[in-house]
Amino acid sequence: MRKIWVKVDPWNKKMVTTALEGGADGIMVPQGFSEKVKALGRIQTISEDGDLKLGEDVIFFNIKSGEDEEKIIKLSKNKRVILQCSDWTIIPLENLIAKGADVIAQVRNLADVQTAFGILEKGVGHVLFNADDAKELNKVLSWFRSEGEQIPLQAAEIVEVNPIGMGDRVCVDTCTSMDIGQGILVGNSSGALFLIHSESITNPYVAPRPFRVNAGPVHSYTRVPGGKTRYLSELSAGDPILVVDYKGNTTTAAVGRLKIEKRPLMLVKAILGETQMTSIVQNAETIRLTDPEGKALSVVSLVPGDKVLVAVEEGGRHFGIKIEESITEK
Numbered sequence: 001m002r003k004i005w006v007k008v009d010p011w012n013k014k015m016v017t018t019a020l021e022g023g024a025d026g027i028m029v030p031q032g033f034s035e036k037v038k039a040l041g042r043i044q045t046i047s048e049d050g051d052l053k054l055g056e057d058v059i060f061f062n063i064k065s066g067e068d069e070e071k072i073i074k075l076s077k078n079k080r081v082i083l084q085c086s087d088w089t090i091i092p093l094e095n096l097i098a099k100g101a102d103v104i105a106q107v108r109n110l111a112d113v114q115t116a117f118g119i120l121e122k123g124v125g126h127v128l129f130n131a132d133d134a135k136e137l138n139k140v141l142s143w144f145r146s147e148g149e150q151i152p153l154q155a156a157e158i159v160e161v162n163p164i165g166m167g168d169r170v171c172v173d174t175c176t177s178m179d180i181g182q183g184i185l186v187g188n189s190s191g192a193l194f195l196i197h198s199e200s201i202t203n204p205y206v207a208p209r210p211f212r213v214n215a216g217p218v219h220s221y222t223r224v225p226g227g228k229t230r231y232l233s234e235l236s237a238g239d240p241i242l243v244v245d246y247k248g249n250t251t252t253a254a255v256g257r258l259k260i261e262k263r264p265l266m267l268v269k270a271i272l273g274e275t276q277m278t279s280i281v282q283n284a285e286t287i288r289l290t291d292p293e294g295k296a297l298s299v300v301s302l303v304p305g306d307k308v309l310v311a312v313e314e315g316g317r318h319f320g321i322k323i324e325e326s327i328t329e330k
Helices: 013-022 034-040 068-075 092-098 110-116 134-146
Strands: 003-007 026-028 044-047 058-062 080-084 103-107 126-130 154-174 182-189 192-197 212-217 221-224 228-231 240-245 250-272 275-282 288-290 296-298 307-312 316-318 321-323
Touching (some): 003 134, 013 026, 013 034, 013 134, 058 068, 068 080, 068 092, 103 110, 110 126, 110 134, 154 240, 154 275, 182 212, 182 275, 192 212, 192 221, 192 250, 192 275, 212 275, 275 307, 288 307
Parallel strands (some): 003 026, 003 126, 026 044, 058 080, 080 103
Antiparallel strands (some): 154 212, 154 250, 154 307, 182 192, 192 307, 240 250, 288 296
16 A cells, blocks of 8 residues: 655644645654644654654665665665665666565655656555645645556446345445445455445435445455455444546545445346356345446346446455465355
C-alpha cells in the first residue's frame, strides 16, 4: 500500500494542517516539534523525538554510485531508507526497485510524485514530499488520494441464477459516497470477483445509500488495497477496502461498519471463456451487479446471456496474498 510522508522543516503550522487534512501518512518535523503535530491531529511523526526516530528507525542515504545499491538493499530490511541522490529519476531507483529494495524517494512536486510511483510500471511504495508550498502540497495529496491501482475488468456471461435459502449476509457501509458505476469486488473465489454495485440507485422502496454495498455472505472474498483479498466477515470499522468503478479505476475507502443479518440468498453463475465463476448475493431487487457500460443490473432480473463485470486472476491466494500455485475452488 503506497504511502506519503510530508517533510515540514522549518516548522510551519499551516503546512502541517494541510498535510493532516490531506490524508498524509506521516509528518517529518525538526526535533522538539512532534508534540505540536500531535496537538493538531493524530498522525505518525518522524523526528529525532518522533514516533519513528531519525537516525535509528529512519535514515537518509546519499547514494553516489552503483556500489551503494547493495548497502541500501541490506539497510532497507531493518530500517526505512530515504534516498538522497542528484538524478534519482533515471538510474538509482530503477535499479533498486528491480532488485526488490523497499526505499523512500524524495519528491518536491506533483510531477516528481507521478514519476516515482510509475518507475518500471511498479514504482516505489513510499515517498517523502518536501513541503515548501501549500498549494503544491494540496495538489499532490489530492492526486495521491484519487490515484489508485487499476484492476482489469472483463465481461462474463450469466448462465444461471438460483435461490439457495437463508444465510448470513454482509452489508459494507463505507465512509465514502459512491457514484453510479461504482461498487466493490466480491466473489466465492479470490480468482473471480464480481463488481457488486453500490446502493446509489434511486428506487420506490428505499432511499439511496451511496455509502453502502450489499455485498454478499460472510464467506465471500473482497478486494482490499495492496493487491490482497479478505473475507467480508473479517472486515471491521476503520479497515481499508477498494472501491472500483466499471472502468477498473480504484480508490480506497474506509469501512464504517458491517451489518450482518440473515437474509434469503441467491447463487449467480457466469462464464468467461472456459472459466465458470460464482458469487452469492442477497435475493432482493436492490442488490445489483454491474454491466460493461456501468449500468446496475438487479439480481432478481438477471437472465442467461446478460453480461456482468468480473475481475479474474490466475494462480491462488494464501491468507489473502496472491501466490503462483495451482488451487481449485468450486
